[in-house]
Amino acid sequence: MLEGLLFFISAGIVCELAAINRNGRKNIKQQEEFNQLLKELLNRDIK
Incomplete structure (x- = not known):
């Protein structure tokens, strides 16, 4: 039983x-997907 x-x-x-x-x-x-989105947004703003 035990x-x-x-x-x-x-x-x-x-x-x-x-x-x-x-x-x-x-x-x-x-988190990885969020970081990827942030990178894409930053690249758009820079260009």
Whole structure:
């Protein structure tokens, strides 16, 4: 019984870590896109 409980707790922790990792990657990708847009706007203003 204790092993089953530990399994469910560890599965929950793994799911949480996967969600955090996925969201982190999403935020990094959004930041990269935002930086690219800023560069394009700055290049337009300079030209």
